[in-house]
Amino acid sequence: MAQYLGKLNKFKEFFQLLFGHPMGFVGVAIITLFLAMAFFAPYLGTVDPTASGDADNLLMPPSSQFWFGTDDLARDIWSQTIYGSRISLTIGFVAALITVFSGTFVGLIAGYYGKILDEVLMRIVDFFMMLPELPLMIVLAAVLGPSMWNIILVVSLVSWPTTARVVRSQVLSLKERPFVESSRCIGASNFQLMFSEILPNVVPLMFAQAVLMITEAIYAEAVLSFLGLGDPTSISWGMMLHSVFESGVISESYWWVVPPIVSIVTLIVSFSLLGTAVSDILEPGYREKKGF
Amino acid sequence: MALIEVKNLKIYFMTRRGPAKAVDNIGFSIEKNKTLGLIGESGCGKTTTAMSLMKFIKPPGQIVGGSIRFMGNDIVPMADEQIRQLRGKEISIVRQEAQNALNPVLTIGKQITEMILEHESVTKETALDRAKKQLNLVGISDQRIDSFPHEFSGGMKQRAMAAIATACNPKFLILDEPTTGLDVIVQRQILGMLRKLKTELNLTAVFISHDLSVVAETCDRVAVMYAGKIMEESDTVSLYQTPLHPYSKALIGAYPSLKGERRQLKSIPGVPPSLIDPPPGCRFTPRCELAQTICSRQEPVLKMIDGGRVACHMVK
Numbered sequence: 001m002a003q004y005l006g007k008l009n010k011f012k013e014f015f016q017l018l019f020g021h022p023m024g025f026v027g028v029a030i031i032t033l034f035l036a037m038a039f040f041a042p043y044l045g046t047v048d049p050t051a052s053g054d055a056d057n058l059l060m061p062p063s064s065q066f067w068f069g070t071d072d073l074a075r076d077i078w079s080q081t082i083y084g085s086r087i088s089l090t091i092g093f094v095a096a097l098i099t100v101f102s103g104t105f106v107g108l109i110a111g112y113y114g115k116i117l118d119e120v121l122m123r124i125v126d127f128f129m130m131l132p133e134l135p136l137m138i139v140l141a142a143v144l145g146p147s148m149w150n151i152i153l154v155v156s157l158v159s160w161p162t163t164a165r166v167v168r169s170q171v172l173s174l175k176e177r178p179f180v181e182s183s184r185c186i187g188a189s190n191f192q193l194m195f196s197e198i199l200p201n202v203v204p205l206m207f208a209q210a211v212l213m214i215t216e217a218i219y220a221e222a223v224l225s226f227l228g229l230g231d232p233t234s235i236s237w238g239m240m241l242h243s244v245f246e247s248g249v250i251s252e253s254y255w256w257v258v259p260p261i262v263s264i265v266t267l268i269v270s271f272s273l274l275g276t277a278v279s280d281i282l283e284p285g286y287r288e289k290k291g292f
Numbered sequence: 293m294a295l296i297e298v299k300n301l302k303i304y305f306m307t308r309r310g311p312a313k314a315v316d317n318i319g320f321s322i323e324k325n326k327t328l329g330l331i332g333e334s335g336c337g338k339t340t341t342a343m344s345l346m347k348f349i350k351p352p353g354q355i356v357g358g359s360i361r362f363m364g365n366d367i368v369p370m371a372d373e374q375i376r377q378l379r380g381k382e383i384s385i386v387r388q389e390a391q392n393a394l395n396p397v398l399t400i401g402k403q404i405t406e407m408i409l410e411h412e413s414v415t416k417e418t419a420l421d422r423a424k425k426q427l428n429l430v431g432i433s434d435q436r437i438d439s440f441p442h443e444f445s446g447g448m449k450q451r452a453m454a455a456i457a458t459a460c461n462p463k464f465l466i467l468d469e470p471t472t473g474l475d476v477i478v479q480r481q482i483l484g485m486l487r488k489l490k491t492e493l494n495l496t497a498v499f500i501s502h503d504l505s506v507v508a509e510t511c512d513r514v515a516v517m518y519a520g521k522i523m524e525e526s527d528t529v530s531l532y533q534t535p536l537h538p539y540s541k542a543l544i545g546a547y548p549s550l551k552g553e554r555r556q557l558k559s560i561p562g563v564p565p566s567l568i569d570p571p572p573g574c575r576f577t578p579r580c581e582l583a584q585t586i587c588s589r590q591e592p593v594l595k596m597i598d599g600g601r602v603a604c605h606m607v608k
Contacts, residue, residue, distance in 0.1 A: 185379060187411060188407075188410060
């Protein structure tokens with residue numbers, strides 16, 4: 001029981017530190033706002049974002065009925081913006097999870113075992129690093145049909161090597177540290193050395209990478225959708241920009257352009273803020289400075 | 293019965309200029325519950341010998357001959373996995389430089405429990421309880437169990453290392469200069485703590501140090517090493533009072549004493565020989581005051597004298 005309490009306390013302490021960090025506070029606040037938006041989308045005064053409205057309401061500027069105005073098919077832009085957060089957040093989190101975990105795993109194995117295994121894994125990493133994102137996406141979209149999962153697949157495929165590289169180089173230095181040799185001296189197995197001695201030292205790096213990957217994935221989704229490589233049936237911020245560009249009214253209808261752009265930028269910035277705060281907090285010396 | 297018995301042990305480091313004989317044909321045994329001190333200058337093979345007792349010799353080092361019997365079983369031919377299970381569980385080590393030997397991102401409690409969980413199938417709660425007991429045993433309050441290494445002082449880190457090393461109740465403990473880098477007051481505390489550990493856990497130990505006073509205080513028997521060889525081995529009192537080998541004499545003569553008349557400390561002239569190409573005969577010949585022709589011709593063997601052993605032509 002005591003140890004669960006201890007865990008809980010640590011959890012509490014982490015969040016206290018996070019909220020005490022100005023960047024962390026702002027980041028978490030904005031991300032929470034977006035998460036709430038995605039979660040409670042149906043209850044936020046929205047209508048079906050894909051349903052075309054009356055022909056009278058085409059390209060309406062913001063009003064009390066259409067908070068953010070309407071697009072060229074008389075669809076409600078407020079609703080599109082709200083529902084769009086679902087796609088961006090899903091792609092961001094899933095892609096980041098996949099890349100960070102696979103990248104860390106490969107980097108850890110390659111760095112720890114070294115020699116031939118390292119050589120082979122790093123050549124594979126080189127191969128995936130050189131895959132061009134856009135052409136790959138176009139090809140995949142053509143072969144598999146455009147969908148959110150393709151974007152996740154492509155983003156993961158081209159970004160795990162970066163994590164693998166970064167983690168590997170860190171592991172190369174960590175495995176030579178005296179504490180690793182000490183643990184080996186008192187009977188730690190390779191598995192234990194890798195996952196309970198070296199891995200905890202890489203966690204801050206994983207967090208930094210995860211945040212980087214989330215922002216990268218959100219950005220990639222926007223770019224790919226904007227270029228028309230996203231799933232045309234789903235509503236996302238990138239897709240909105242794509243539609244406004246296609247419609248040819250981009251210069252007149254500011255209310256259609258501003259919401260997706262502001263959303264993308266705000267979300268990406270808030271993740272960067274969170275990343276900076278978390279890597280500060282995970283630094284072992286930080287707790288003292290804050291008097292914990 | 294001897295808990296650990298080393299015979300004809302040879303450890304060479306394969307360098308480009310040929311094998312460096314870091315440990316050359318040495319033998320000793322340690323009785324249960326006794327402590328053997330290994331003393332000598334830097335680079336005489338003390339640490340190499342100690343690490344070999346848990347078969348922890350990294351390339352280019354290599355055990356080229358001899359046997360190390362731990363409770364009757366030779367560990368030299370053992371497979372890696374077999375020896376890994378002995379490490380920490382049966383044979384454990386407290387190393388020098390405790391400052392860097394703890395994982396900076398894990399709490400002390402986690403590092404002790406991990407060690408227990410690796411070697412024994414107990415629940416996390418039991419392991420945690422035992423970790424607390426270990427901390428108390430080495431003189432740290434168990435409330436510090438969630439502290440990180442950087443929140444500990446140097447002495448506390450060394451205590452924590454000892455707590456980790458003895459967490460699985462090993463039978464044999466290697467103390468590789470455990471007090472190096474600590475100031476004398478902390479050294480004294482650590483030595484007291486180690487003595488307490490030794491009696492409470494029934495430990496047999498080998499104590500490596502170049503600090504003669506520390507060895508005198510902790511060990512039952514002492515072996516003096518020089519250039520990869522054991523020069524003299526004897527019980528602590530007789531070694532310090534009547535050293536036989538000229539090297540032991542010189543070593544002890546080079547150390548100040550609190551009692552007795554004040555005298556000029558003598559240093560040993562010269563430097564230890566190359567281990568790749570050691571001098572023929574006795575390796576101490578070039579620096580020895582008593583050296584005769586026979587010394588550089590014939591290698592002296594260890595002779596039994598008064599319950600000790602000494603390798604010198606000049607000792608009759």
